[in-house]
Amino acid sequence: MTADTLPPGSPEGPADGEAGDPLADLLARAERAEWPPPDGSIRVLSQPPGRAAAVVAFTAHTVVAADVTQEWVHAVLDRDDIFDLGAPMRPAFLSALAERTGRRIGALDQMMLAGPLPGPPPLELTELTDSGHPRVRRAHRYRDDVRVYAADGGLVLVGRGLAGRWELAFEVEPGRQGRGLGRVLARAARHLLPPAARAVWAQVSPGNAASVRTLLAAGYRPVGAEVLLVAP
Numbered sequence: 164m165t166a167d168t169l170p171p172g173s174p175e176g177p178a179d180g181e182a183g184d185p186l187a188d189l190l191a192r193a194e195r196a197e198w199p200p201p202d203g204s205i206r207v208l209s210q211p212p213g214r215a216a217a218v219v220a221f222t223a224h225t226v227v228a229a230d231v232t233q234e235w236v237h238a239v240l241d242r243d244d245i246f247d248l249g250a251p252m253r254p255a256f257l258s259a260l261a262e263r264t265g266r267r268i269g270a271l272d273q274m275m276l277a278g279p280l281p282g283p284p285p286l287e288l289t290e291l292t293d294s295g296h297p298r299v300r301r302a303h304r305y306r307d308d309v310r311v312y313a314a315d316g317g318l319v320l321v322g323r324g325l326a327g328r329w330e331l332a333f334e335v336e337p338g339r340q341g342r343g344l345g346r347v348l349a350r351a352a353r354h355l356l357p358p359a360a361r362a363v364w365a366q367v368s369p370g371n372a373a374s375v376r377t378l379l380a381a382g383y384r385p386v387g388a389e390v391l392l393v394a395p
Contacts, residue, residue, distance in 0.1 A: 186211045186219070186228040187326035193386060194276065194328075194362040199224040205240070205251055207233045211326040214305065215391040216264055218251050219274075222387070225251045228326075229264055229392065257390060266392035272366035273375065275383035277353055279360055284351035288312040288319070302332055305393070312355065319348040321355050321363065325391065329356055329363045345374070349381035 185208040189199065201223035208228045210216045216229035225248070227236055239259045240250050250256060252271060261268045291299075291311045299320065302309050306322030316339035324330040331352035335345045352363055365383055367374045375385075 184211050184326055185209060186217070186226065187328070189219075189226060190326055190328050190364075191361070193221070194278075198222070198386075199226075203248060205236065207231065207236055213307070213324075213326065215269075215325055215393050216260075216266060217325055217392065218257065218260070218390045220249075220252060220388045223248055227251060227260070229260060231260065231263055235263065252388065252390060257392075261392055264392060265394070267395050269391040269393060270368060271388060271390050273369050273385055274387045274389050275365040275367060275375075275378050276362055276386045277365075277378075277381070277383040278362050279356045280350070280353040282354060284312075284354040286314050286347050286351060288314055288351065288355075291318075305391070306330060310355065312351070314344070314348060314351075317344050317348050319351050319355070321352050324364070325389070329360045331363050331365055345377040346380045349378055349383065353382065 189208070192198075199221050201221075203223050205225045205227065208226055210228055210230045217226075219226045219228065236251075239256055247253075257268050260266075289312065291313050299309070299311050299318070302311075302320050302322055306324045309320055309322035311318060311320040317333060317335040319331065319333040321329060321331050331349065333345060333348040333352070335348065349365070356363055365378050366389065367378060369375070369388075
């Protein structure tokens with residue numbers, strides 16, 4: 164396993180038309196199914212603009228996108244752990260990273276991804292401009308350009324999260340759960356993206372089996388895992 168820093172202008176650097184941020188470029192490439200090489204490496208990238216640092220893991224390829232150096236990562240990952248593909252997701256490393264950056268560790272989430280769909284959403288939605296719903300308040304803590312839509316029995320929202328990517332969240336009222344509404348809401352998000360968007364991302368706890376099944380049924384596929392580190 165290796166750890167390295169991605170220099171500007173390298174072959175893995177930002178492609179034409181990308182935001183110029185290495186993590187944004189990496190995620191944009193994933194949206195095009197251009198996966199990072201499964202070479203067992205741990206790469207250190209600059210922290211993306213916005214609210215969160217992150218540790219992002221694809222198959223046998225992990226990225227630490229935070230204000231730390233390659234040397235610091237090597238120092239924290241001891242000689243044995245440097246050959247463990249899961250080492251950057253371990254509590255010991257994440258705790259050290261949080262202390263170093265003055266940030267709070269978020270949940271370990273599975274990353275799921277789906278492309279946009281043409282035409283209107285598959286159910287009637289009403290856009291909300293002001294909502295105190297807990298799901299909406301949480302979305303505004305992590306995302307920009309949040310747009311919220313209400314359906315009969317649930318909510319779906321889209322916004323720009325980590326490294327500017329488009330993300331979704333949805334909520335189904337307790338009395339409507341188990342009837343397929345979550346799947347329809349998750350699919351609706353694929354119709355709500357702006358024309359330039361290539362994909363929408365979902366983050367879900369691996370233990371939330373119901374939501375994982377819902378997203379799979381709505382056409383999302385698992386592509387990796389992530390932990391966000393946000394300001395307290």
